[in-house]
Amino acid sequence: MVVALNDNVTVTDLALAAYERALEPKRLRTIPGGHFDPYTTQFDKASDAAVEWFREHLA
Structure with missing residues (x-):
């Protein structure tokens, strides 16, 4: 999950x-x-964060 801080x-x-309530896998x-x-x-x-997560979990 990508969250903008402001x-x-x-x-x-x-x-x-x-995000805290979401189940794994999560980042x-x-x-x-x-x-x-x-x-x-x-x-x-x-x-980059999204691509990294998708490669790890969908490759």
Whole structure:
């Protein structure tokens, strides 16, 4: 799960609580910035985290 730490669209606290309730396998990557930063200014960090997880669990 990729969570923006200063998200004001999808509240960070709720996203982190959902992560805590999720079953394994799971991994959390936090990204500085707001809601859209994982898709724009932090895309490399967010997409690297996703690719890493998919390779580990779907390869």
